[in-house]
Amino acid sequence: MTNLHTPKAVIVIFGATGDLAKRKLFPSIYKLYKSGKIGDDFAVVGLARRPWTNDVFRTNVRESLQNALSMEEDAEEFTSHFYYHPFDVTQAESYTELNGLITDLESTYKTDGNRIFYLAMAPEYFGSIAHRLEEYGLKNSDGWTRLVIEKPFGHDLKSAKELNKEIRVAFNEDQIYRIDHYLGKEMVQNIEVIRFANGIFEHLWNNRSISNVQITSSEELGVEERARYYDHSGAARDMVQNHMLQMVALLAMEPPIKLTTDEIRSEKVKALRALRQLEPEEVDEYFVRGQYGKGTMKGKELVGYREEADELHDSNTETFVAGKVMIDNYRWAGVPFYIRTGKRMAEKCTKIVVEFKDIPMNLYYKEEAEKHPNLLVINIQPNEGITLYLNAKKSGMGSMAEPIQLSYTNNGVSGINTPEAYEKLLFDCMIGDTTNFTHWDEVAHSWAFIDTVLNRWQEVKADFPNYTSGSMGPDAANQLLEKDGFHWWDVAKNE
Numbered sequence: 001m002t003n004l005h006t007p008k009a010v011i012v013i014f015g016a017t018g019d020l021a022k023r024k025l026f027p028s029i030y031k032l033y034k035s036g037k038i039g040d041d042f043a044v045v046g047l048a049r050r051p052w053t054n055d056v057f058r059t060n061v062r063e064s065l066q067n068a069l070s071m072e073e074d075a076e077e078f079t080s081h082f083y084y085h086p087f088d089v090t091q092a093e094s095y096t097e098l099n100g101l102i103t104d105l106e107s108t109y110k111t112d113g114n115r116i117f118y119l120a121m122a123p124e125y126f127g128s129i130a131h132r133l134e135e136y137g138l139k140n141s142d143g144w145t146r147l148v149i150e151k152p153f154g155h156d157l158k159s160a161k162e163l164n165k166e167i168r169v170a171f172n173e174d175q176i177y178r179i180d181h182y183l184g185k186e187m188v189q190n191i192e193v194i195r196f197a198n199g200i201f202e203h204l205w206n207n208r209s210i211s212n213v214q215i216t217s218s219e220e221l222g223v224e225e226r227a228r229y230y231d232h233s234g235a236a237r238d239m240v241q242n243h244m245l246q247m248v249a250l251l252a253m254e255p256p257i258k259l260t261t262d263e264i265r266s267e268k269v270k271a272l273r274a275l276r277q278l279e280p281e282e283v284d285e286y287f288v289r290g291q292y293g294k295g296t297m298k299g300k301e302l303v304g305y306r307e308e309a310d311e312l313h314d315s316n317t318e319t320f321v322a323g324k325v326m327i328d329n330y331r332w333a334g335v336p337f338y339i340r341t342g343k344r345m346a347e348k349c350t351k352i353v354v355e356f357k358d359i360p361m362n363l364y365y366k367e368e369a370e371k372h373p374n375l376l377v378i379n380i381q382p383n384e385g386i387t388l389y390l391n392a393k394k395s396g397m398g399s400m401a402e403p404i405q406l407s408y409t410n411n412g413v414s415g416i417n418t419p420e421a422y423e424k425l426l427f428d429c430m431i432g433d434t435t436n437f438t439h440w441d442e443v444a445h446s447w448a449f450i451d452t453v454l455n456r457w458q459e460v461k462a463d464f465p466n467y468t469s470g471s472m473g474p475d476a477a478n479q480l481l482e483k484d485g486f487h488w489w490d491v492a493k494n495e
């Protein structure tokens with residue numbers, strides 16, 4: 001299966017017995033293998049403390065493939081590339097042994113000394129692992145070495161800076177792959193193409209033609225098994241600082257002069273630099289937080305966030321955020337970007353609605369009729385596609401108009417939680433393409449923006465719970481738009 005162009009590497013997964021490895025990473029590597037994107041010149045080393053053997057690990061990998069991909073077929077050959085090494089990241093001697101194991105595998109699998117260190121572990125270990133990889137010579141191979149870091153990258157700007165400093169002692173910026181899995185989603189990657197490969201949009205993509213942009217990423221799931229992590233994080237850190245602001249950057253950036261990593265990242269950074277920094281007293285005007293209470297979804301009674309686990313009984317953590325983000329530059333002055341994300345909402349859906357300004361005089365609708373501005377809807381998940389909302393003449397007599405839709409559905413429609421995004425990002429990492437990973441400057445600007453909101457929220461206790469499970473969040477999220485004369489477009493997710 002190997003050909004000259006398939007990348008070769010030993011992939012070392014720190015935290016290989018954990019949830020992320022099982023749900024996302026193993027299925028992604030398998031899909032790359034099955035599609036021939038990676039050949040036979042690879043090995044995966046799984047690290048974690050529990051005393052597993054290679055056989056136990058391989059069984060675990062097979063189970064993960066069965067669960068994630070509902071596959072029946074035997075994956076014996078694939079899993080033979082997987083090796084398990086009991087390992088405590090806090091123990092120095094572990095690293096020397098690991099180096100020996102990797103070196104042996106490099107000669108067995110002819111991976112040219114290429115090494116990926118994937119940190120699928122709690123973030124408090126990121127800095128020390130990077131440091132020890134350097135200290136114990138694991139970076140001194142004949143090939144390239146890359147460090148993949150999961151989120152969260154810090155808890156605020158200060159801690160993110162400290163973490164970055166620690167990592168940068170051992171790795172250069174171009175060796176660091178900070179994962180934001182939204183950047184691996186097909187339709188998120190499509191934002192750039194829709195914008196810059198279509199003359200009709202680029203002319204209109206500014207404050208003269210667009211009245212507002214709405215980005216929603218709603219989840220039906222609650223906090224699940226992640227109460228410890230989530231309660232320390234909350235929706236602003238978990239979703240807004242990274243995924244939501246990355247989507248804002250892609251929608252707002254200027255066209256890159258070339259499709260190179262540096263040019264694209266530099267345009268995204270410029271957009272993030274232009275985010276209007278709020279004064280603490282402005283936060284309540286621009287941002288709304290929420291926490292889910294009990295409710296019903298699809299006929300099932302659900303408990304509130306505070307009842308999900310004992311330690312959450314008086315939690316002040318937000319499970320919902322809506323915000324108005326302003327971008328103070330020539331293109332976007334005066335155009336609000338509304339963002340909204342939360343858990344236990346009515347549906348699992350991520351979509352972007354670009355609302356165009358009304359024409360000055362519309363003779364084709366009755367004066368009192370509801371307005372039908374043109375909308376461009378980018379459906380990111382669960383279904384993938386674009387819909388353009390236009391107005392056309394009602395068939396028959398007269399000249400009255402009616403709203404119509406032009407829709408494109410992506411053929412590669414994927415279900416929720418498929419490993420697709422990780423598959424693409426892992427491959428990008430193997431071929432050394434950092435475009436769809438977040439550069440430090442993007443992380444820093446996003447934290448600087450969100451820190452103000454979080455600091456304000458820390459000062460003032462919220463009146464939680466304030467939305468029902470199965471709803472679209474607190475009323476205040478609707479009022480945020482209503483006071484500007486807009487409303488959230490409830491466009492169906494299939495369109």
Ligand SMILES: NC(=O)C1=CN([C@@H]2O[C@H](COP(=O)(O)OP(=O)(O)OC[C@H]3O[C@@H](n4cnc5c(N)ncnc54)[C@H](OP(=O)(O)O)[C@@H]3O)[C@@H](O)[C@H]2O)C=CC1
Pocket residue numbers: 014015016017018019020021047048049050087088089090119120121122123150151152
């Ligand atoms: N799960 C998800 O859907 C997502 C996770 N992430 C991020 O991915 C990372 C991992 O998350 P997740 O898989 O959910 O976490 P888990 O808690 O499920 O897994 C943690 C892993 O770390 C290992 N581990 C813990 N302490 C040590 C140690 N001292 N030495 C060696 N191994 C250790 C555990 O194994 P053992 O106990 O055997 O040592 C386990 O394999 C986190 O940064 C998270 O924020 C990001 C997005 C989504």
Ligand SMILES: O=C1O[C@H](COP(=O)(O)O)[C@@H](O)[C@H](O)[C@H]1O
Pocket residue numbers: 217219238239350417
């Ligand atoms: O990063 C995260 O994302 C998921 C939502 O991802 P999606 O691909 O299913 O939209 C979210 O559930 C999780 O809390 C967060 O850490």
